[in-house]
Amino acid sequence: MxxxxxxxxxxxxxxxxxxxxxxxxxxxxxxxxxxxxxxxxxxxxxxxxxxxxxxxxxPGKSELLRLAVDRALDALFAATEQPDTTTGPAIDRLENLVRRSIHVLVAELPYVTLLLRIRGNTTVERRALTRRREFDHIVGELVQAASDEGSISADADPDLTSRLIFGTVNSLIEWYRPSRGLGAEDLADAVVKMIFDGLRVS
Amino acid sequence: MxxxxxxxxxxxxxxxxxxxxxxxxxxxxxxxxxxxxxxxxxxxxxxxxxxxxxxxxxPGKSELLRLAVDRALDALFAATEQPDTTTGPAIDRLENLVRRSIHVLVAELPYVTLLLRIRGNTTVERRALTRRREFDHIVGELVQAASDEGSISADADPDLTSRLIFGTVNSLIEWYRPSRGLGAEDLADAVVKMIFDGLRVS
Incomplete structure (x- = not known):
């Protein structure tokens, strides 16, 4: 570069x-x-x-911050623009976006960690928070569409559901370390299974 | 006092x-x-x-930290010692512990937030992290018992499942604010429903 x-x-x-x-x-x-x-x-x-x-x-540390958070954000937005996150039933698009976001989190762990800890004290941080909200908005629309098509219970508030889904995904930065042997695909399988099918054997 | x-x-x-x-x-x-x-x-x-x-x-700020994190930890450990978290099927005990933990999080939000951000730089912090691990161990044993009794899929790794459950619960501190009108019981219902039954309408 x-x-x-x-x-x-x-x-x-x-x-x-x-x-x-x-x-x-x-x-x-x-x-x-x-x-x-x-x-x-x-x-x-x-x-x-x-x-x-x-x-x-x-020119300074704010440019390093901008480059770092944009690396995470660009990867997350790229995940929203794939064939399997833009076509097909909304529930599948949502599941695929969760899965792809976990792959981004694993591949770009320090960059995503930095992004998720931003509080908005500077212009670069506020701009990153704006992009995060745009991403959340895309998730919210997918949840709403999945609810509209009847594949998510209509009782579930779409805003709350979006927050719970990405709260679960984002919480991975607190403990996940690639070096401990759990691969991105196995991690994504476990998260997707819990979120969409639940833990309980029915 | x-x-x-x-x-x-x-x-x-x-x-x-x-x-x-x-x-x-x-x-x-x-x-x-x-x-x-x-x-x-x-x-x-x-x-x-x-x-x-x-x-x-x-005597100093470390005593304020100790009092604050112990307030959160004492409430979480109290949740593990209730009749509905110590008797009955493990899957129900686990669900009740998740539900009670969310009530603690809502009632003691600033204290739980402080607890979850601790990194372990001082004696008080390391002691708090040790108590957190004891709590996680109780959760892990409940997940294992639920798996043993066949109410959680045996495919699900108990350690990973414990982390995902409390990752979801702990992530609530990032966005939940009681002032916005969502009550503890409705929040607990939504979280428990997603974790145990999944979002997908089957």
């Missing part, structure tokens, strides 16, 4: 960073310290490079 | 605090700023009293 940045003098052997690898480290630090609690000094120290080397790639 | 503390000189008309009302304000500040980001100065400023007035009640 971008050329590797020069290694700082006296740090021979330390790898250079391109924008993607710099972003990956920045996101880790943001998730550990919180975005507000992270300074360019913290990032430079963690990266083992100078602040000016970071400024070679981005 | 404790006698109201003296109003600071020159602040006639500002209410005094007893320990419970002082704790309620402290928990709000902890949830807004993060526990690590909150100093005794922040608390004194928000309360409109001097630091020494706070020290009249507690």
């Amino acid at each position: 971008a050329a590797p940045i020069a290694r700082p003098a006296g740090k021979v052997g330390r790898p250079g960073y391109d924008l993607d690898s710099l972003l990956a480290v920045a996101v880790t630090v943001f998730n550990q310290r919180g975005y507000d609690g992270t300074s360019m000094e913290h990032l430079a120290a963690k990266l083992g490079i100078s602040k000016s080397s970071i400024y070679h790639h981005v | 404790a006698a109201p503390i003296a109003r600071p000189a020159g602040k006639v008309g500002r209410p005094g605090y007893d320990l419970d009302s002082l704790l309620a304000v402290a928990v709000t500040v902890f949830n807004q700023r993060g526990y690590d980001g909150t100093s005794m100065e922040h608390l004194a400023a928000k309360l409109g009293i001097s630091k020494s007035s706070i020290y009249h009640h507690v």
Whole structure:
């Protein structure tokens, strides 16, 4: 994406960073310290490079935040535009969107984690929250359509149902770690089964 | 519980605090700023009293944290010790525990929110995390018992199922606000219905 940045003098052997690898480290630090609690000094120290080397790639930490949350949001919006989330019965489109969102969460875990912890203190954060609401709106419309077609109980309030579905999906960031051996597909199977069919053997 | 503390000189008309009302304000500040980001100065400023007035009640902010998270934990453990969570089929005990946990979450929302955001940086936090794991263990045993009695599919891994159930319950703190008119019982009904029976009309 971008050329590797020069290694700082006296740090021979330390790898250079391109924008993607710099972003990956920045996101880790943001998730550990919180975005507000992270300074360019913290990032430079963690990266083992100078602040000016970071400024070679981005004008400041807000641009790193923007790139990070957009990576998560772009992947989630891409999930809403697939054949299996845009055609067919609404209940199937909804299930497929849940399944694809879990795959995004697993593939982009630090980026989705950062996105879900945003509180809206800056322009970049507020813009990300606006995009999150657009995504929630798409989910809400699918739930409403599934209710209209009779595949979800009409008793279930669509807004509440949307919140419960994505509350369950989003809660995965609190404990899921790919290294522990549970794959994205098995995770998605378990979540989809609970949400759509329930745990109880009837 | 404790006698109201003296109003600071020159602040006639500002209410005094007893320990419970002082704790309620402290928990709000902890949830807004993060526990690590909150100093005794922040608390004194928000309360409109001097630091020494706070020290009249507690030796420091870690004691406020301990009281706050124990309030949430005590309520959750009390839920595990009721007749309807200790007798009868495991699937019913589990459903009742989920229902009672949602009532605790609604009744003690700021305290449960603080509990769920704890990361384990201090002794008080690590002790709270240990108690949370004990609660999770009780849930895990109920899921296993429900699986053993055949009321939950044997395909469902009990550990994963426990995490999904309480992931869904815990995610409520992200959006649920009692002021918006959805009561605890209706919320519990919707969550229990999705988790145990699923959204799909079969």
